[in-house]
Amino acid sequence: MTRTIVVAAVAxxxxxxxxxxxxxxxxxxxxxxxxTTPTEEPSEDTEVTSEPAETSEEATSEEPDADRPPExxxxxxxxxxxxxxxxxxxxxxxxxxxxxxGDTTASQTLSDSECESCAGLIAEAAEYQTEGDYVRTERxxxxxxxxxxxxxxxxxxxxxxxxxxxxxxxxxRPSEEAWLVDEITIVE
Numbered sequence: 641m642t643r644t645i646v647v648a649a650v651a652x653x654x655x656x657x658x659x660x661x662x663x664x665x666x667x668x669x670x671x672x673x674x675x676t677t678p679t680e681e682p683s684e685d686t687e688v689t690s691e692p693a694e695t696s697e698e699a700t701s702e703e704p705d706a707d708r709p710p711e712x713x714x715x716x717x718x719x720x721x722x723x724x725x726x727x728x729x730x731x732x733x734x735x736x737x738x739x740x741x742g743d744t745t746a747s748q749t750l751s752d753s754e755c756e757s758c759a760g761l762i763a764e765a766a767e768y769q770t771e772g773d774y775v776r777t778e779r780x781x782x783x784x785x786x787x788x789x790x791x792x793x794x795x796x797x798x799x800x801x802x803x804x805x806x807x808x809x810x811x812x813r814p815s816e817e818a819w820l821v822d823e824i825t826i827v828e
Contacts, residue, residue, distance in 0.1 A: 698727035709737045709746040714721045717818040721782040727819045728810040732795060736763035736774045752813065752820040761824070776799060778805065788813040788822065 644793045709777035710733040727750075734746040751758035778794040789812040797803045807827035813817040 663795055666821070709743065710734055712818070717820075719784075719814055721784055724782040724791050724812055724819060725780040725786065725814060727791055728780060728782075728791040728821075730823055731810065732775065732777055732793065733763065735761060737761065740769060740774065742766055743768045748820055750819075752822050755821055757824040758821050789819070792827065 644785070651780045673700050687731050710730060712730045713726050715723055717723060717729050718726075732745070734750060738747045742765065744766050747765070751762065775795040775797050778796050780791055780793050782789050782791045791812065792808045793808050793810055794805055795808065796805045809823075809825045809827055810821055811823040811825075813822045814820075
């Protein structure tokens, strides 16, 4: 059965969108709210350290190479808006690779161990391989704060059964080597 990554990502994120540090499980989403899971607003104590970077209008993801995982561009290691955008795009490329091959190693190394939405997507990718489905990053916009970055990403399904776009937010925190993904949510 061919499934699209956009659908898989949306389903996985919706199921995990209510995850927080509490021990009580979140109620499963209803079909009515499956595509309307809101993103968390920045907390009032978040200090904005820069203005949002200009939105990238150029599509950046290409069809994944089945022979090797994507290489992280050098700019993705920079603690800048441009670096955060490049890192988020690279992370999406590693998810494409994981869904295509079942090899989740690259995605796991870029995810914070506490990122439940990341773990859900990675577990799903490990369960099956797609038949040529992948997404392309259409637009990105990053905003740095004192504790990391918030990157808004528009992804588009390019191949396989179905098509569509999804707006997601990738929250990053700085790490020694680059960034780590803290959370992935769907924009309402």
